[in-house]
Amino acid sequence: MTASSTRRTTAAQSRIAAVGAIAVAGALILTGCGDQTKKDSNSSSSSAASAPLASKLPASIRDAGVIKVGSDIAYAPVEFKDSSGKTVGIDPDLADAMGKQLGVKFDFQNGTFDTLITGLRSKRYDIAMSAMTDTKDRQEGIDADTGKKVGEGVDFVDYFTAGVSIYTPKGKTQNIKTWSDLCGKKIVVQRATVSEDMAKAESKKCTGGKKIAIESYDNDQQAQTRLRGGGADAGSSDFPVAAYAVKTSGGGKDFELVGEQVEAAPYGIAVAKSNTQLRDALQAALDAVIKNGEYDKIIAKWGVEAGSVKTATVNGGK
Structure with missing residues (x-):
């Protein structure tokens, strides 16, 4: 509702006229508000009604x-x-x-x-x-x-x-190409993702006491920051996300993809x-x-x- 202008009265106008003017103005304001409220309440339904589905x-x-x-x-x-x-x-x-x-x-x-x-x-x-x-x-x-x-x-x-990909600091792949190559190394992932599930499953397969050290974060950006700072050997995300990080982080100088994406789903x-x-x-x-x-x-x-x-x-x- 737009703000209404206030009408000024002169001293020569009678009190009755002033009261009448106020009453009329009030009625107009209420009517305006009512119309606007009606418009607001109907806007979403009219928008929906015009949509095909x-x-x-x-x-x-x-x-x-x-x-x-x-x-x-x-x-x-x-x-x-x-x-x-x-x-x-x-x-x-x-x-x-x-x-x-x-x-x-x-x-x-x-x-x-x-x-x-x-x-x-x-x-x-x-x-x-x-x-x-x-x-x-x-x-x-x-x-x-x-x-x-x-x-x-x-x-x-x-x-x-999308499948799941592994990425490492650029120039520091440590011959990591597959999930089994992560045994004895540290990986950063986002919590509750397929990447975390895969890291846990692969770690159980590792032999010689060389499990995968897994650090899980609330979001993928936190995991990337940890890897970028040298706190892990590799990271894993869905392929589009990993590829985007490799392309954009540090102007493409921070990370590189290793191996092929797996578990497409x-x-x-x-x-x-x-x-x-x-x-x-x-x-x-x-x-x-x-x-x-x-x-x-x-x-x-x-x-x-x-x-x-x-x-x-x-x-x-x-």
């Missing part, structure tokens, strides 16, 4: 006009903050394109990666979109370390494929098992973005064409 969304989300996204916004180029503090990357770009199909905004809210599914269960977020690998354990709510069920699990709408948008309508709406929106060509443009923009998919799949992880 809005009707597929749950009514509560369609009316709110927002999908709350839990994301670890420190995983370039998938999602990260640019120099101005804006959230950018593959995931935000895809979310914007899907939002046009659904008539809603995707509101990215920062959180540590290992708390995103918990936040989804507690309904702090509607979805989690954060380079999260779609796995059977996550679908079924199984803790990867203990094998025990820790929750209901989630459904995934898969939108990209889908990234998925995580949705609560109970929210099948939202899951299906997201799948339809992603398929629409793939078919209209926006998906390919976004993937090409970030130089990760090797991980593109041709269709949106639900729970394609193994």
Whole structure:
């Protein structure tokens, strides 16, 4: 509502006229506020109504006009903050394109990666979109370390494929090419990721008492900082992230990729098992973005064409 101007009265005007003017002004202000409130409350619904796939969304989300996204916004180029503090990357770009199909905004809210599914269960977020690998354990709510069920699990709408890569300080590879070469060495990883799981699994295979020393961090940037400072022998991330770090850190002078990416698997948008309508709406929106060509443009923009998919799949992880 815009601020209304105040009308001044002269001493010659009667008190009754002044009171009348105030009453009229008040009525106009209230009417204006009422009209604006009505406009505000209807803006999201009118936006949604004009979108081709809005009707597929749950009514509560369609009316709110927002999908709350839990994301670890420190995983370039998938999602990260640019120099101005804006959230950018593959995931935000895809979310914007899907939002046009659904008539809603995707509101990215920062959180540590290992708390995103918990936040989804507690309904702090509607979805989690954060380079999260779609796995059977996550679908079924199984803790990867203990094998025990820790929750209901989630459904995934898969939108990209990525393997896991190892990188080292540039010029200091120590002949590391495969995961078995890490026995007796120290690796830095992000907590609760496939890289951490793989490091733990490989360490159990090491012989001669030469286990892998694993340092796990809340986010990948912290792990990179540790490696850059000489505190470890290698790091591991999903291939797009590792490749981006190698290309950009220190102008390309800090790190280098070693060996080949392994364990290629889908990234998925995580949705609560109970929210099948939202899951299906997201799948339809992603398929629409793939078919209209926006998906390919976004993937090409970030130089990760090797991980593109041709269709949106639900729970394609193994």
